[in-house]
Amino acid sequence: MSCQKFCVAFLHWEFIYVITAFNLAYPITPWKFKLSCMPRNTTYDFLLPAGISKNTSSLSGHYEALVETKLNSSGTYLSNLSSRTTFHCCFWSEEDKNCSVHADNIEGKAFVSTVNSLVFQQIGANWNIQCWMKEDLKLFICYMESLFKSPFKNYDLKVHLLYLLLEVLEESPLLPQKSSFQIVQCNCSVHECCECHVPVPTVKINYTLLMYLKITSGGVIFHSPPMSVQPINVVKPDPPLGLCMKITDTGNLKISWSSPTLVPFQLQYQVKYSENSTKNMRKADETVSATSLLVDSVLPGSSYEVQVRSKRLDGPGIWSDWSTPLTFTTQDVIYFPPKILTTVGSNVSFHCIYKNENKIVSSKKIVWWMNLAEKIPQSQYDVVGDHVSKVTFPNLNATKPRGKFTYDAVYCCNEHECHHRYAELYVIDVNINISCETDGYLTKMTCRWSPSAIQSLVGSTLQLRYQRSSLYCSDVPSIHPISEPKDCHLQRDGFYECLFQPIFLLSGYTMWIRINHSLGSLDSPPTCVIPDSVVKPLPPSSVKAEITVKIGLLKISWEKPVFPENNLQFQIRYGLSGKKVQWKVFEVYDAKLKSASFPVPDLCAVYAVQVRCKRLDGLGYWSNWSTPAYTIVTDIKVPIRGPEFWRIINEDNTKKERNVTLLWKPLMKNDSLCSVRRYVVKHHTSRNGTWSEDVGNHTKFTFLWTEQAHSVTVLAVNSIGASSANFNLTFSWPMSKVNIVQSLSAYPLNSSCVILSWMLSPSDYNLMYFILEWKILHEDNEIKWLRIPSSVKKYYVHDHFIPIEKYQFSLYPIFMEGVGKPKIIDSFTQDDEKHQHDAGLYVIVPIIIPSSILLLGTLLISHQRMKKLFWEDVPNPKNCSWAQGLNFQKRMDIL
Numbered sequence: 012m013s014c015q016k017f018c019v020a021f022l023h024w025e026f027i028y029v030i031t032a033f034n035l036a037y038p039i040t041p042w043k044f045k046l047s048c049m050p051r052n053t054t055y056d057f058l059l060p061a062g063i064s065k066n067t068s069s070l071s072g073h074y075e076a077l078v079e080t081k082l083n084s085s086g087t088y089l090s091n092l093s094s095r096t097t098f099h100c101c102f103w104s105e106e107d108k109n110c111s112v113h114a115d116n117i118e119g120k121a122f123v124s125t126v127n128s129l130v131f132q133q134i135g136a137n138w139n140i141q142c143w144m145k146e147d148l149k150l151f152i153c154y155m156e157s158l159f160k161s162p163f164k165n166y167d168l169k170v171h172l173l174y175l176l177l178e179v180l181e182e183s184p185l186l187p188q189k190s191s192f193q194i195v196q197c198n199c200s201v202h203e204c205c206e207c208h209v210p211v212p213t214v215k216i217n218y219t220l221l222m223y224l225k226i227t228s229g230g231v232i233f234h235s236p237p238m239s240v241q242p243i244n245v246v247k248p249d250p251p252l253g254l255c256m257k258i259t260d261t262g263n264l265k266i267s268w269s270s271p272t273l274v275p276f277q278l279q280y281q282v283k284y285s286e287n288s289t290k291n292m293r294k295a296d297e298t299v300s301a302t303s304l305l306v307d308s309v310l311p312g313s314s315y316e317v318q319v320r321s322k323r324l325d326g327p328g329i330w331s332d333w334s335t336p337l338t339f340t341t342q343d344v345i346y347f348p349p350k351i352l353t354t355v356g357s358n359v360s361f362h363c364i365y366k367n368e369n370k371i372v373s374s375k376k377i378v379w380w381m382n383l384a385e386k387i388p389q390s391q392y393d394v395v396g397d398h399v400s401k402v403t404f405p406n407l408n409a410t411k412p413r414g415k416f417t418y419d420a421v422y423c424c425n426e427h428e429c430h431h432r433y434a435e436l437y438v439i440d441v442n443i444n445i446s447c448e449t450d451g452y453l454t455k456m457t458c459r460w461s462p463s464a465i466q467s468l469v470g471s472t473l474q475l476r477y478q479r480s481s482l483y484c485s486d487v488p489s490i491h492p493i494s495e496p497k498d499c500h501l502q503r504d505g506f507y508e509c510l511f512q513p514i515f516l517l518s519g520y521t522m523w524i525r526i527n528h529s530l531g532s533l534d535s536p537p538t539c540v541i542p543d544s545v546v547k548p549l550p551p552s553s554v555k556a557e558i559t560v561k562i563g564l565l566k567i568s569w570e571k572p573v574f575p576e577n578n579l580q581f582q583i584r585y586g587l588s589g590k591k592v593q594w595k596v597f598e599v600y601d602a603k604l605k606s607a608s609f610p611v612p613d614l615c616a617v618y619a620v621q622v623r624c625k626r627l628d629g630l631g632y633w634s635n636w637s638t639p640a641y642t643i644v645t646d647i648k649v650p651i652r653g654p655e656f657w658r659i660i661n662e663d664n665t666k667k668e669r670n671v672t673l674l675w676k677p678l679m680k681n682d683s684l685c686s687v688r689r690y691v692v693k694h695h696t697s698r699n700g701t702w703s704e705d706v707g708n709h710t711k712f713t714f715l716w717t718e719q720a721h722s723v724t725v726l727a728v729n730s731i732g733a734s735s736a737n738f739n740l741t742f743s744w745p746m747s748k749v750n751i752v753q754s755l756s757a758y759p760l761n762s763s764c765v766i767l768s769w770m771l772s773p774s775d776y777n778l779m780y781f782i783l784e785w786k787i788l789h790e791d792n793e794i795k796w797l798r799i800p801s802s803v804k805k806y807y808v809h810d811h812f813i814p815i816e817k818y819q820f821s822l823y824p825i826f827m828e829g830v831g832k833p834k835i836i837d838s839f840t841q842d843d844e845k846h847q848h849d850a851g852l853y854v855i856v857p858i859i860i861p862s863s864i865l866l867l868g869t870l871l872i873s874h875q876r877m878k879k880l881f882w883e884d885v886p887n888p889k890n891c892s893w894a895q896g897l898n899f900q901k902r903m904d905i906l
Contacts, residue, residue, distance in 0.1 A: 036221060037102045039240035041329045043141045044104035045158070046224070048233045100235055136228065142240065143247035143329045144216065146272055151211045151220065151242050157203040157228075170197040172207040174222035176215055192222075216243045247329040248278060248321045251302075256315060256339035259305070260348035262362055262399065264341075267303040268319050268334070279324040283333075288313035300324055311366035315339045343367075344423060346434040352468075352530035353407065355440045360403045362395060363423030365430070372425050374400040380422040380429065382413075409440045417469060439465050443524045443535040445475070448632060449542045451549030453574050455512035456542045458522065461505060465526055475499050475509050476534075477522035484519035484539035491521060516543040547632040548572050548579065548624050556585075556620040556640040560731075563614050563647050563684075568606035569622045569637070578602035578627040588617040588641060602627055615685030618642045650683045650727040653737035654690070657782055657796045660716070660742075669716040671723075671742060674796075677710055678727045686729050693724040716742050720829065746829030749776060756840040757820050762812055768805040769822055769834065777827040783808070784821040788837050 137158040144151050153172060173192040197207035209220070220242060224235040251268040259265045270278060282304050283296045297304060306315070318333045343366045351359050361379075365372040377400035379387040393401040400423065410419055420433040443465075447458040462473055478491035499509040511520070520542070524535040551569040559566050567583055581599040586592040599607050611618065621636040656675035663669065678687050689708060695701045696718045703726075706712045714723075722741040727734045751774040758766045767783065781799040785808065786792050799806055812818065817838050824831035 036237035036239035039142050039238050039245065040104060041143075041245055041327050042104065043139055044102055046100060046102055046138045046140055046155070046235050048100035048136050100233055102236060102238070136226075136231075136233065138226075141329075142238075143245045144211070144242040146246065146248045146274060146331075148213050148216050148242075148246070148274070149211065151209040153197075153207040153209075153224075155197075155205050155207075155224070168199050168203050168205070169227040170199055170205045170207065171195070171225040172197055172209065172222055173225060174209050174220055176211070177219045177221055211242050217241060243275075244327040245329055246274065246276075246323060248274060248323075248331040250332045250334040251280065251319045251321055252334070254317065254319060254334050254337045256317060256337065258309065258341065258345055258347050258349065262309060262345070262347040262364070264306040264309045264315060264339070265303055266306065266317050266319075269302060270321065274323075276326070277324040278321045280319055280321050281330070282317065282319050284315055284317040286313055286315050309341060309345070311341055311343050311345050311364055311371065312369070313341045315341075342432060344430040344432045346421075346423060346432070348434070350418075350435040350437070350530050352437045352439070352528055352533065354533055355407060355409050355438060355442070357407055357438075358403060358405045359407065359436070360393075360401055361421055361423070361434050361436075362399055362401050363434075364398050365400075365423055365425060367425055367428075371398045374398055376426050378424050378426060380424055382420050383422055383429065404436070407436075407438045410436070410438045437468065437530065439468055439526065439533060441465065441524070441526060441533050441535040445522055445524070445535075445538050445540075447520075447540045447542075447545050449514065449516075449546045451547060451572060451574055451634065453516060453542075453546065454514070455510060456514045456520075456540075456545070458499075458509045458511070458540070459502075459506045460499075460524060462507065463505065468526065468528060471526050471528040473499075473507070474525045474527065475507070475522060476525050477520050479515065480519040480521070482517055482519070484521070484541060488521050488537040488539040490523055490534055490537050497522075511542075514542045517541065543575075544630045545632065546575050546626065546630075548575060548626075548634040550634045550637040551581065551622045551624055552637070554620065554622050554637045554640045556618060556642045558611075558614050558618075558642055558645070558647055559608065560645070560647055562608075563610070564608040565611045565618060565620075565642070566606060566608040567620050567622065567640070570605065571624065572634070575626065575631075579624040580627045581607075581622055581624050582633065583607060583620065583622050584636070585611070585618050585620045587613070588619040592619055600627070613681065614647045615644055615680035615683075616642075617644060644680075644685050646685055646730040648684045649732040650678060650687065650729055650734035651736060652682055653724065653726045653734040654678050654710075655738055655798055656725050656740065657784075658740065658742070659794065669742075670713055671716045671721075672711060672713040673723065673725065674794075675710050675725055683727055683729055684731075687727045688730065689728050691726040691728055691733065693726060695722040695724075696720065719744050740825070741827070741829040743829030746776075746826060746831055748832055749774070749824075749826070750832040750834075751776075751778070751824050752822055752832075752834035755820065755822050755834040755836050757818070757836060757838075759812060759814070759839050760807075762814060763809060765808045765810075765812060765818075765839075766805065767808060767820060767822070770804070771824075776831070779825050779827055782823040782825055782830075784819075784823070784833075785810075786819055787813075788817040788819045 138155045139158060140153060140155045142151065142153040155170065157168075171194050173189075173194045175192050195207060195209060197205040199205040207224075209222070211218075211220070218241070219239055221237060221239050223237045224233075226233040226235070249271040252271045253267075253269040255267050257265055257267075266282060266284065268280070277300065279298055279300050280302065281296065281298045283294070284306065285294045286292065286306075288310050295306075316336055316338050318336050320331045320333045322328045322330045345364045347362050351361070353359050363377060363379075365377055374394045374397060377392075378389075379392065379400075379402040381387055387402055391403050391405075393403065395401050402421070402423075410417065418435040418437045421436055422429050422433045424430070443460050443462070445458055445460045447456050449456045458475070460475070465471065465473070475497045476494040477497055478494045497509045497511070499507040502508050518541070519539050521537050521539045523537040526533040526535075549572040551571055553568075553570040555568045557566050558564070565585065567585070569581070571579055579602055581604075583597040583599065584594040585597070586594045597607060597609055619639045619641055621639050623634045623636050625631060625633045654675040654677070656673050659672040659674065661670040661672070673692065675690075680686070687708070690706050690710070690712075691703050692706055692712050692714070693701065693703045694714070697720065698718055704712070704714075712725075720741060720743040722739060724737045724739050726737055751772050753770045753772050755767065755769045758768075760766055778801045780801050781803075782796055783799055783806065784794055784796045786794050795810065797808075819835065819837050821833045821835045823833040
């Protein structure tokens with residue numbers, strides 16, 4: 012009874028842990044290791060892991076702990092157990108099988124008592140353990156799995172991990188204080204598997220993690236020996252991602268993948284794959300440091316299955332899990348490369364392996380076709396091997412799109428048939444012109460280019476890339492391996508525009524267009540631009556235009572822009588102001604000039620003028636045209652001449668006086684230069700001498716003619732002065748009787764033109780010109796007149812003539828001495844048939860020619876219609892019985 016009380020009291024004690032001294036903590040390995048806990052002096056084989064000696068007393072012990080357990084009396088299997096049992100726990104692995112128990116120096120030896128052998132056998136326990144650091148370098152994980160089923164099925168498995176992060180592991184024979192350890196509870200499943208998570212800051216992955224396990228199973232508590240590890244040494248990467256297989260341009264199978272995240276060290280990869288083809292089957296396992304592997308000797312119709320895993324390349328680490336298997340099957344016809352993207356003028360080649368009915372066709376029997384419409388000449392074939400044929404396309408032209416197809420289809424065929432699979436050939440013209448322009452303030456450079464040449468390449472993206480040299484451009488621009496991209500924006504006109512700001516004026520900007528496509532990238536020919544050489548200056552300012560007074564030249568002045576500082580040339584364009592200006596251009600090459608003058612045909616018109624500039628050495632661009640300046644119409648010179656004038660004389664026979672009314676037309680701008688403020692009539696007589704009368708802007712003036720001779724001159728006056736060249740007219744009684752016009756004839760050509768001709772008699776007077784007058788007869792209409800040179804004998808008068816009216820024509824000879832006697836006719840000339848014929852010929856001939864052509868056409872059409880009407884009722888002899896025997900070509904006499 013007393014023994015039972017003692018046992019019950021003992022069962023309520025707290026755990027007492029006796030831990031042996033140790034030399035070093037167990038270093039956690041990248042591979043699995045085992046934790047074995049067993050009673051002291053155990054020699055049973057099934058309690059010892061495989062490979063550990065049964066004679067434990069003869070082995071030198073390392074990494075061991077003496078564990079004192081408190082047993083719960085409520086357990087079925089514990090009724091026969093002693094009150095206190097001592098267990099020894101140690102670590103071992105397949106690589107290090109040293110796990111011995113050394114009990115002689117263990118403190119607490121007096122607590123050991125005899126235990127029932129059956130129960131003792133069931134208390135011993137082993138666990139598989141593996142620890143690693145996740146690839147994200149934030150979480151340390153320990154996974155443990157029991158090797159034997161626990162005999163205490165009524166009790167839950169609980170595991171705690173106690174850990175401590177140390178910057179330097181102290182070489183002390185004793186463990187740190189228990190209170191300094193942090194504790195985490197591990198997640199355990201019903202299958203007696205547990206996973207412990209320890210958060211590790213990224214900055215401390217090189218620290219030493221010191222830890223031990225506290226395991227509770229069936230009421231028995233086990234403490235593992237201490238363990239240590241640097242998390243960086245047990246990183247377990249995630250499985251590789253993006254596993255991919257494809258046939259390369261050289262006909263190999265390329266297996267590629269990518270690492271899921273970035274780790275601070277280089278990885279190695281283990282690739283295992285299997286090949287299944289009609290010829291052979293093979294398996295391989297290779298380790299590489301790159302993220303791809305090439306498999307040679309690929310055959311049509313083969314199947315490949317691949318898996319990849321990764322591990323740290325230099326230093327310790329843990330292999331990741333295998334990636335998901337990927338299967339790839341090659342086609343019956345293999346093209347390598349299957350697609351080619353290239354540029355105009357290049358040379359490319361395709362290779363092909365052809366399989367037909369489980370038999371690979373000999374390369375000598377392979378023929379090539381383009382778009383199944385054009386057989387490629389055999390001179391372009393090459394035999395690479397027994398089964399590999401090659402075709403080469405030299406000096407390629409750009410692919411012409413055919414509907415939705417933007418490529419040429421290249422077919423590899425047997426001698427008698429073609430497989431439906433084909434290779435694709437894309438040939439692009441990448442000669443893209445890049446033009447750049449530096450603004451007039453020298454602060455930015457704008458570059459433009461058009462993508463029209465490569466719009467047919469679907470799925471492509473374009474990017475301008477450039478590289479800036481420190482000074483100027485090289486003689487031959489080349490694409491630099493180190494370049495920068497430039498953002499460009501599409502404009503409404505279809506061009507891309509890129510802005511460089513700030514800029515280095517004397518640096519060389521080598522730029523090109525990169526065409527990115529899934530098939531690869533192409534680069535346009537590079538061009539090099541120096542911003543200082545492509546300046547577009549600001550337009551000249553303060554532009555002024557005027558017609559110079561007295562000189563009569565168009566003068567333009569301007570101010571040159573501040574930038575650039577180079578010598579500039581200027582270009583002036585000018586034209587008559589209006590909606591559509593017909594521009595003329597004047598060049599100025601003297602950089603020092605700020606004005607230019609040159610003659611223009613019309614001094615009295617408004618001219619629009621603009622100026623632009625450009626570097627004198629020819630580099631750069633013309634500036635924009637300046638804001639237009641306009642001339643103002645002002646008087647430039649005195650009028651060139653006075654107006655032409657004539658007179659109307661009203662006679663008063665009773666007083667022997669005549670009233671003379673002078674008539675003139677307003678002076679045109681080209682003669683007045685450029686306006687007339689007033690007219691002045693200048694008189695001269697032998698009695699009264701010379702005097703002038705101002706008539707203002709009137710074009711009619713009447714005066715009294717009383718003397719034998721009266722000379723008058725009409726002057727035009729503007730703001731500069733009076734006209735220098737003027738017409739004079741002398742009225743003389745004696746000269747009014749001089750008759751030199753013998754005959755005058757008028758012939759109407761049409762309603763708008765009349766031909767006048769006359770004949771003169773010899774005269775001693777100085778004939779200056781004629782004045783021709785005409786008006787409708789017997790009507791007081793306005794008299795019309797014009798001046799005719801003295802040398803003319805026939806004149807065409809253009810006016811609106813009414814055929815039913817009669818006209819009076821008067822021809823006055825004008826002498827220096829005065830106005831002679833006129834020749835007057837009151838009707839058109841009718842008696843001279845020759846002149847009538849000559850005059851009418853101009854009207855009749857143009858009418859006769861088209862009328863004749865029309866009449867001829869009408870006769871031809873009528874002839875055809877008459878033949879049709881006449882022969883319509885004549886029967887066909889072949890269809891008439893009475894005409895069957897008659898010969899219509901033989902002549903028959905009619906009696």
